[in-house]
Amino acid sequence: MDSFTLVVASALAAIILACSMGLIYRGGARQACLLDWMAAGVFFACNNVLGALAISYQASHYLIPGVGNALYVAGHFGILAGLRRHLGLRTGWKQVLACAACIPLLHALPFLQSSVMHRLFVFTPIIVAINLGVAVTLWNHVRRGEWAPYLPLAILELFFAFQLTLRAAYLILGEGHALTFMGSQFLQTSGSLFVLVFLSVACMSCALIVTHQQAQLLRRASLTDALTGWLNRRALHERAGAEFRRCRGIGGALFFITFDIDHFKLINDRHGHATGDAAIRHVTTLAAGALRGNDAMFRTGGEEFAVLVAQGGIEDVVAIAERLRELIAASPLVADNKTVRMTISVGVAQMLDADVAWEDLLRHADEALYHAKEHGRNQVTRYQPAYGKRIEQVRKAG
Numbered sequence: 320m321d322s323f324t325l326v327v328a329s330a331l332a333a334i335i336l337a338c339s340m341g342l343i344y345r346g347g348a349r350q351a352c353l354l355d356w357m358a359a360g361v362f363f364a365c366n367n368v369l370g371a372l373a374i375s376y377q378a379s380h381y382l383i384p385g386v387g388n389a390l391y392v393a394g395h396f397g398i399l400a401g402l403r404r405h406l407g408l409r410t411g412w413k414q415v416l417a418c419a420a421c422i423p424l425l426h427a428l429p430f431l432q433s434s435v436m437h438r439l440f441v442f443t444p445i446i447v448a449i450n451l452g453v454a455v456t457l458w459n460h461v462r463r464g465e466w467a468p469y470l471p472l473a474i475l476e477l478f479f480a481f482q483l484t485l486r487a488a489y490l491i492l493g494e495g496h497a498l499t500f501m502g503s504q505f506l507q508t509s510g511s512l513f514v515l516v517f518l519s520v521a522c523m524s525c526a527l528i529v530t531h532q533q534a535q536l537l538r539r540a541s542l543t544d545a546l547t548g549w550l551n552r553r554a555l556h557e558r559a560g561a562e563f564r565r566c567r568g569i570g571g572a573l574f575f576i577t578f579d580i581d582h583f584k585l586i587n588d589r590h591g592h593a594t595g596d597a598a599i600r601h602v603t604t605l606a607a608g609a610l611r612g613n614d615a616m617f618r619t620g621g622e623e624f625a626v627l628v629a630q631g632g633i634e635d636v637v638a639i640a641e642r643l644r645e646l647i648a649a650s651p652l653v654a655d656n657k658t659v660r661m662t663i664s665v666g667v668a669q670m671l672d673a674d675v676a677w678e679d680l681l682r683h684a685d686e687a688l689y690h691a692k693e694h695g696r697n698q699v700t701r702y703q704p705a706y707g708k709r710i711e712q713v714r715k716a717g
């Protein structure tokens with residue numbers, strides 16, 4: 320293989336890595352890890368440009384391979400640093416760049432100057448450690464069900480570490496005596512080929528990680544209510560439908576608690592819309608503390624909320640609803656030297672054999688809530704089939 324062509328191709332792949340990461344960043348995915356990966360691309364590109372120059376020109380030993388090796392270590396570390404930043408960990412850039420800056424000076428040592436083999440002996444373990452560092456970081460910090468977007472990078476880094484170890488072992492144990500800098504032996508030039516493959520696949524893998532996260536963020540935003548952080552109506556359709564089918568399938572119980580702040584219009588009228596918003600947030604914060612971790616909480620309208628409960632019996636659920644009502648009545652909002660007292664009316668319904676969809680269950684909870692409103696507010700009402708008929712009569716009369 321022609322080592323010059325391979326090194327130039329690797330330089331181009333590194334430039335493509337740097338430009339792709341920069342463009343994705345500029346394009347709106349403002350994730351700082353992209354800048355780490357862009358820096359990695361720049362380091363690899365400089366390393367390969369130096370390598371290409373070294374084939375044609377004689378240079379100082381500190382520059383080639385000294386600076387070249389420093390850039391190579393920094394490039395590999397950039398991939399690890401970006402991943403660590405993406406996972407919310409400290410990158411360690413400062414320490415690594417300080418160490419990398421010392422690498423050219425290390426090349427003053429006669430041991431490193433004297434042979435390519437000795438340099439392989441020193442730098443291969445460093446690169447392998449960084450490659451394995453990527454895999455170990457993923458293993459330790461990515462939850463089992465969320466591996467899919469990280470898998471290509473993990474496989475790439477493990478593969479690179481494996482081929483590097485194998486080639487270095489073979490060269491050191493067998494063929495090492497024949498090595499020259501940028502030589503043309505197959506085992507040596509295949510190293511450039513692997514770097515080319517590494518850079519190309521790293522570019523795709525890093526882009527995949529970021530675009531997958533962007534898609535996740537957008538999906539989460541599309542299912543979340545901006546004011547309260549609770550799930551919205553769209554999420555309700557997805558979640559309640561799935562829970563309804565699951566509970567029907569296993570013969571489990573399913574409940575809806577719906578609640579609505581009493582006379583909320585008066586709060587807006589007396590204290591203003593901003594205080595109204597704060598009151599809504601206050602109620603959802605209190606409610607989230609009172610409900611159980613497994614209960615799914617939805618904001619279904621302005622001051623209307625629904626909680627999907629898939630455990631316990633009807634008595635437990637009514638008790639939770641009662642606790643929630645008492646908590647909100649006892650915990651007024653205090654804002655801007657104002658005390659805003661609130662109460663809620665609550666409806667509770669259990670899935671019935673006759674229910675054909677989750678909407679039936681929600682309608683029953685709403686009918687119970689309507690009953691609570693009609694009978695004085697600030698109370699919990701458990702659904703009775705008669706409520707539906709009564710509401711039907713009221714609608715017809717109206």
Ligand SMILES: Nc1nc2c(ncn2[C@@H]2O[C@H](COP(=O)(O)OP(=O)(O)OP(=O)(O)O)[C@@H](O)[C@H]2O)c(=O)[nH]1
Pocket residue numbers: 546579580581582583584585587591592593594595596599620621622692696
């Ligand atoms: N501040 C604020 N107000 C909202 C929001 N969404 C809806 N509202 C207001 O909530 C009020 C709801 O009023 P109603 O439906 O008459 O209910 P209510 O006054 O709570 O009366 P009852 O439910 O019968 O006890 C309306 O004035 C809406 O403008 C919101 O996001 N923020």
